[in-house]
Amino acid sequence: MKILDVLQKEAVLVNLKSRDKKSVIEELAMPVARIANINHDDLVRVLMERERLGSTGIGGGIAIPHGKIKELESLAMGFGLSRKGVDFESMDGRPAHIFFLMITPENSTGLHLNLLARIARILKNEPFKDRLSNAVDSDEIFNIIREEDETF
Template identity: 70%
Template sequence: MKILDVLRKDAIIVDLKSTEKKGVIEELVVPLAQSSGADPADLVKVLMERERLGSTGIGGGIGIPHGKLKGLDSLVVGFGLSRKGVNFESMDGRPTHIFFLLVTPENSIDIHLKLLSRISRILKNDLLKQRLRNAKTSEDVLNIIREEDESF
C-alpha cells in the first residue's frame, strides 16, 4: 500500500497553528472527521490515549500520532506541517514539524502496522523531510510524497 492510496489532498494542512500536542491533534482530525464521518472528539480521544502510552514524536522533527477506532469504516490518514515546530515530547527533545496522523478501524492491525512502517521508512530520507518542511501547498506535499512513494 502506498501512502497516496490513502492520503487525500483535503487532509493535508501545510500551516498548523497550534503550538502544543493536543491542539495539533485537534487540527489534524478536522478534515479526517469530515471525510470519514467519525466524531472529531472520538478521534482526538483515541489519539491522546495512545500519546499517554508514549509519545509518537519519533525525533528528527517527525510525529506520527496514530490509533485504532471502533466503528471506523476505513483507515484515515492526515498530514500536517508546523512552520514553528511543536513540543510533541519527541524522543530527541527537539520540536516536531512534520506530522502524519493515522487512524485505522479497531481490527485492522495488519494495515495499521504496514502503513506506519511505510511512513517511518520514507521519513528516514533527510532530503525528503527538508522538502516537506519547505512545501507551500497541499499539492506540493502530494508531489513530494508521490516521488518517494513510487521509489519503494
Template identity: 50%
Template sequence: MKIVDLLNPAAIVADLSAVDKDAVLEELAKAVVQVEKSLDHGDVVRVLQERERLGSTGIGDGVAIPHGKLRTIDQLVLSFGRSGKGVEFDSLDGKPAQLFFLLLAPEESVGMHLKTLARISKLLKSSAVRQRLLSADSEAELYRIIGEEEERL
C-alpha cells in the same frame, strides 16, 4: 497500500497553527473529519490522546505519527500536517516535531496498520524528503512530494 492511496489531499494542512501537542491532535483530527464525514471529531481526538498517554508518537527528526484505532471505521484513514515553527511533542530526540502524519485504523486492524506506520517511518527517514516537505509551498505540492518520494521506496 500506498500512503497516497490513503491520504486525501483535502486532509493536508500545510501550515498548522497549533502551538502544543493537544492542539496539533485537534487540528489534524479536524482535517481528517472534513474528508471522512462518518468520523466524530471528539472520538478521534480522544483516541489520539489515549495513545499519546501510552507514549509519545514523536519519533524524532522533526517527525510525529499520532495514531489510534476506532471501531467506527472499516479502512485506514490519514491526514498530514506541517508546522513551520515546530511543536514540542515529547519526541524521542527531545526536539520539536514539524511533520505529522495522523493514522486512524479500524479497531481490529493489526497488519495493515503496522505496515502503514512502517511505510510512513521509512518515507520520513530520509532528511532530503523531510527537507522537501518542509520547503513545499502548498498542500498540493506536499501531496505531490509524498507521492513522488513514495515511488522511490
C-alpha cells in the same frame, strides 16, 4: 499500500497554527474526522489516549499520532506541517514539524503496522523531509509524497 492510497488532499494542512500537542492533534483531526465520517471529539480522545501510552513523536522533527476506532470503515490519514515546530515530547527532545496522523479500524492491525512502518521508513530520507518542510501548498506536498511513494 502507498501513502497516497489513503491520504486525501483535503487532509493536508501546510501551515499548522497549533503550538502544543493536544491542539495539533485537534487541528489535524478536523479534516480526517470529516473524511472518515467519525466524531471529531472521539478521534481526538483516541489519539490522546494513545499519546498517554508514549509519545508518537519519533524524533528528527517527526510525529505520527495514530490510533484505532472500532466503528471506522477504512483507514484514514492526515498530514500537517508546522513551520515553528511543536513540543510533541519526542524521543530526541526536539520539536516536531512534520506530522502524519493515522486512524485505522480496530481489526486492521497488519495494515496499521505496515503503513506506520512505510511512513517511518520514507521519513528517514533527509532530502525528502527537507522538501516536505519547505513545501508551500498541499499540491506540492502531494507531489513530493507521490515521488517518494513510487520509489519504495
